[in-house]
Amino acid sequence: MLARYPHHRRLTIYSLAIMTFGAFLMTTLLFDTPLVVQELATLIAAMGMGPLWTLTLMMIQGLMSKDDLATATTGFGLVRSLFGALGGESIA
Numbered sequence: 001m002l003a004r005y006p007h008h009r010r011l012t013i014y015s016l017a018i019m020t021f022g023a024f025l026m027t028t029l030l031f032d033t034p035l036v037v038q039e040l041a042t043l044i045a046a047m048g049m050g051p052l053w054t055l056t057l058m059m060i061q062g063l064m065s066k067d068d069l070a071t072a073t074t075g076f077g078l079v080r081s082l083f084g085a086l087g088g089e090s091i092a
Contacts, residue, residue, distance in 0.1 A: 012055050019048025053080065 022045025029038055057076055064072040 008055055008059070011051060015048045015050075015052040015055070017048070019045055019052055022046070022048055 022041055022043075025041035026045060029041060057073070060072050060076055061069060
């Protein structure tokens with residue numbers, strides 16, 4: 001699928017930039033920050049995180065042989081779960 005859309009690298013970089021900007025906005029939040037601003041910062045970070053995880057998974061699956069595909073996909077799922085357990089899901 002990525003072969004049909006050669007601009008996936010650019011989308012990955014844009015997604016990373018959006019996620020980083022959203023994470024930066026989240027570091028500036030205080031207790032008295034309005035809820036709308038808090039949700040907007042979280043939404044911006046999530047808009048970058050969604051395509052980033054999906055594109056990374058598709059790239060990993062495209063690079064693996066059929067024998068290693070299940071292992072690579074499971075390994076990626078493990079990394080994603082560990083990221084969520086360590087607090088990364090507060091961004092997404």
